[in-house]
Amino acid sequence: MIFFCASTLPHSTQTHPLMSTTFEDQDLGGAEFTNSNLSAAKFDDINLANARFINVNLSAANFEDINLSGTVFKNIDLTNVTIQDANYEGMRIDGILVTELLTAHGKRLA
Numbered sequence: 375m376i377f378f379c380a381s382t383l384p385h386s387t388q389t390h391p392l393m394s395t396t397f398e399d400q401d402l403g404g405a406e407f408t409n410s411n412l413s414a415a416k417f418d419d420i421n422l423a424n425a426r427f428i429n430v431n432l433s434a435a436n437f438e439d440i441n442l443s444g445t446v447f448k449n450i451d452l453t454n455v456t457i458q459d460a461n462y463e464g465m466r467i468d469g470i471l472v473t474e475l476l477t478a479h480g481k482r483l484a
Contacts, residue, residue: 462472 465472
């Protein structure tokens, strides 16, 4: 296991030791990122199954072609979130099926 922290890096790389680094076809299973700045990072064709995100800022992030089936969101701020072209089957918000909400909303508008 390799451990990077400011105290173990040469002085010239303490601020941004891996900035602009590209990892391609790498197995980083079990890697841990703590108190790390990954802003503007790009993740393409990545497997994050069973990953845990705790105290993470994803504001203004873009998600496209993402599989979130079976995912649980707790204590999240969804202010101004837009969901487009999604499959809502089985999705619940506060225990209420989203498909039922959308059906009731459609009937109200009719």
